[in-house]
Amino acid sequence: MSESPAINRGFGRVLVVLYAIFAIGATSRSALQLATRFDEAPVAYLLSAFAAIVYVIATVALARGNRTTSRVAFIAIAIEMAGVLIVGTISLIFPEYFPRASVWSTYGSGYLFIPLVLPFIGLWWLRKVAREEPTR
Amino acid sequence: MTGAFSTATIIVGLLIALWALVYLLLKRPVDRYLQAGTLLLTAMFVVLAIGGIVQMFGTNQDFARAEFVGYLLLSPLIPLGGWWWAKNDESRWGSGVIMVVGLVMPVLVVRIQQVWAGV
Numbered sequence: 001m002s003e004s005p006a007i008n009r010g011f012g013r014v015l016v017v018l019y020a021i022f023a024i025g026a027t028s029r030s031a032l033q034l035a036t037r038f039d040e041a042p043v044a045y046l047l048s049a050f051a052a053i054v055y056v057i058a059t060v061a062l063a064r065g066n067r068t069t070s071r072v073a074f075i076a077i078a079i080e081m082a083g084v085l086i087v088g089t090i091s092l093i094f095p096e097y098f099p100r101a102s103v104w105s106t107y108g109s110g111y112l113f114i115p116l117v118l119p120f121i122g123l124w125w126l127r128k129v130a131r132e133e134p135t136r
Numbered sequence: 137m138t139g140a141f142s143t144a145t146i147i148v149g150l151l152i153a154l155w156a157l158v159y160l161l162l163k164r165p166v167d168r169y170l171q172a173g174t175l176l177l178t179a180m181f182v183v184l185a186i187g188g189i190v191q192m193f194g195t196n197q198d199f200a201r202a203e204f205v206g207y208l209l210l211s212p213l214i215p216l217g218g219w220w221w222a223k224n225d226e227s228r229w230g231s232g233v234i235m236v237v238g239l240v241m242p243v244l245v246v247r248i249q250q251v252w253a254g255v
Contacts, residue, residue, distance in 0.1 A: 014232040028206050
């Protein structure tokens, strides 16, 4: 009973907080960047804004935790995983496009690589919950 | 921004993280004491925000002021939100939520201090 199999229960509570922190951080940082110094690094800053939107959607979907939002969370986290891998790789090959860091550049090294690890944990968790409750 | 009070916020954050880790390992849910600790941490960040903004207006030092104010105003929302999200959870993972909050807040203080110093 303590491990209730819904995505926003049990370990899912912690996952929501991790996503929420990145959602708040990425959104506020991105708003500031776009408003005050967009010209310095448009590619990095637009990617930061995109990352922020993905984190916000993932946070809300994970927190609500019903059947529809589980699917939304899955899609958002899959995009997040693709984003951090693609942006991370491009930022290493073409560092000139990233004179200022985005949250996903160099695989999130500026944030202790948490942006790289988080989508893997997220997808693992969604899969685990789906297996425990196949009828939902 | 680098005085005794900001050091105290770091220490209280780490102590709450440690306290919550013990609960997590003992499979204990959040109780009223850990809730009170989290709300104390929230209050400390409200004080830090007010103190930081007052200090900012008292100096001509050149640093990223908008970023500084952004960090200060948003930081109390994390322990407050964490408390709200953990308080009704009957599993040990409510304690896990508070542990994450307790670990993140000291990092934020260090970041705020870096912005203040112009890093």
